[in-house]
Every structure is written in C-alpha cells, then in structure tokens.
C-alpha cells in the first residue's frame with residue numbers, strides 16, 4: 001500500500017466520457033503511483049448524493065448536448081456539495097461539457113439554454129450567438145496548444161466543441177492559445193482556473209498528455225488531506241510521462 005490515499009469523485013462518469021476522458025482517472029492513478037499515492041475513484045451520477053467530505057479530487061468529463069441536458073436537471077441536487085468542494089480549494093478537473101456545466105449556462109447547438117451549476121462565473125453560448133461576425137464558423141475541432149501565464153507551462157490537447165465560453169472576472173484562463181481556437185476563438189483564452197478548479201476544452205485526455213497539470217492537482221490534494229506531511233519528495237519529483 002502506498003503512503004498516501006486520495007479518493008476521486010468522477011462526476012457523471014457513465015454519461016460524460018468524450019474521447020475517453022476517463023483516461024484522466026487512469027492518468028491520476030499512474031502519476032499517483034510515482035508520488036507514493038494510491039488513487040481510488042467512484043462515479044457520482046444521476047440520483048446519487050454527493051458528500052464533498054468523502055472526496056479529495058473531482059473529475060467531470062465532456063459529453064454531447066443531449067447528455068448535458070439530462071445532467072443539468074440532476075445538478076441542483078449536488079450543487080451545494082460541489083460548491084463547498086470547490087470553495088474549500090479541493091482540486092477539480094472539468095472538461096468541455098463538464099466545464100460548461102460548472103458555469104452559469106450553456107446554449108446548445110439548437111439554441112436551447114441549459115442551466116449550469118452556476119458555481120463558476122463563465123457562461124457558454126452557441127457559435128451563432130457569438131458576438132463577433134463568425135456566423136459561418138462551425139465547431140472548433142483540432143489540435144491545440146496553450147501556455148499558462150503564471151508557470152510558463154505549455155499544455156497540449158485536442159478540442160472539439162460547439163460552445164463558445166466567456167470567462168468571468170474572478171476566473172483566469174488555464175492558458176493563452178498559441179495554436180488552435182480555445183474558449184471562444186476571440187480572446188485567446190483557453191479553459192479556466194478558479195481556486196484549485198481547472199477547466200479546459202482539452203480531450204486527449206488532458207492529464208495523460210500534461211503530467212505537470214496532474215502533478216499540480218495531486219500535490220494540492222495531498223497538501224489539503226495531509227497538511228502536516230513532508231511532501232518535499234513529491235514536490236521535487238520529475239514525473240515520468242505516459243508516453
């Protein structure tokens with residue numbers, strides 16, 4: 001058994017798994033091993049209660065508009081717990097549809113407004129509603145590369161989304177677009193950071209390709225759960241990438 005144990009809430013893991021976003025859980029297990037940490041996970045889906053005290057990390061993957069509309073109706077039941085988890089500074093990874101659903105609302109490809117959890121301040125419109133003259137634009141699909149402004153880290157991924165997301169003033173982007181489209185194709189932002197919640201449009205899955213982000217989230221979770229532990233070895237560790 002490893003020295004440390006972390007438990008991951010996998011929000012709607014049975015419904016939201018675009019391009020194998022479940023790989024983010026596998027990646028957390030893989031990197032956790034290098035950090036002497038066992039990772040266990042549990043799907044928290046439709047009808048399930050969410051007790052934030054039971055979990056150290058959370059992951060919410062991407063999905064189709066239909067799944068998002070179903071999940072949107074279940075979210076109010078979990079909203080208080082999710083908000084506590086996020087505001088307590090526990091690390092949360094939300095990808096694409098999950099990113100959209102943590103925000104205020106998502107206007108889907110049909111123009112239907114799907115309410116989000118309203119915990120984060122961003123909102124997402126459909127491309128035809130975008131404020132600029134991009135009416136003929138279609139989905140944002142392709143490889144994408146961004147740079148995190150604070151750490152200088154580069155993150156790589158693959159985006160495929162119709163939604164155009166605009167961040168609130170209390171959110172920072174996960175990175176500035178170097179190539180690709182990002183949140184809305186206008187302001188060069190990609191993803192969002194609020195406390196220890198990381199949102200992104202990156203599939204791939206993001207953590208398999210960006211071990212530094214996984215390490216950052218794991219360290220935050222370890223610091224929260226084991227405030228007195230000497231984590232200097234984990235901090236210094238040069239993690240081995242997945243490929």
Ligand SMILES: NC(=O)CC[C@H](N)C(=O)O
Nearest residue numbers: 062063096097161162163
């Ligand atoms: N890949 C996804 O999660 C897509 C999210 C959403 N349905 C969109 O198209 O914007």
